[in-house]
Amino acid sequence: AQSVAQPEDQVNVAEGNPLTVKCTYSVSGNPYLFWYVQYPNRGLQFLLKYITGDNLVKGSYGFEAEFNKSQTSFHLKKPSALVSDSALYFCAVRDKNQAGTALIFGKGTTLSVSS
């Protein structure tokens, strides 16, 4: 069975500091991994994905994520947080070997960046 966990409901950081939003996953095969962001009263917006290759993936708005197979993690990072990064962040996973299955989304982590 596929699953994804976001262990923190909320992450608080000061503007200019680095941020990390954590995600761990469980699949029987190899994963496709995704990060999405949701701003208030908006739909989810795709940020970045890991499919294969380089473990460090760069995405929109200066975000990046590192795939760690041994720790089954895909943490979202940004070197310097902006107040405008405050939003709800979702991690999602799909098992490459499970044809036809939908993405499994985590419960979301609220990121709050203070000025």
Next chain:
Amino acid sequence: DAGVIQSPRHEVTEMGQEVTLRCKPISGHDYLFWYRQTMMRGLELLIYFNNNVPIDDSGMPEDRFSAKMPNASFSTLKIQPSEPRDSAVYFCASSLALAGGPHEQYFGPGTRLTVT
């Protein structure tokens, strides 16, 4: 492309009424998903289609909910009769296929449903 289009953006209805939500996916996408989001339950997958065929409807809460995809460019989610507990934001999303399954999904702006 205009992205995923949903209508209406807001719907207020009385308990017992029929509600129909509409979605136009991104042209060329193979998959279409319907989600529901509430504060209490978070983001829930209701049903998804591949090439207009329903693949998994196990997330549909009960028989009052039904979804159709008559062609590649249109889908509906219907609630009949509606109840106050159906109040939520309903999202439609679409994606291309990769390795036999859906790839990254693109979400519409959502329909905020309020049932009084």
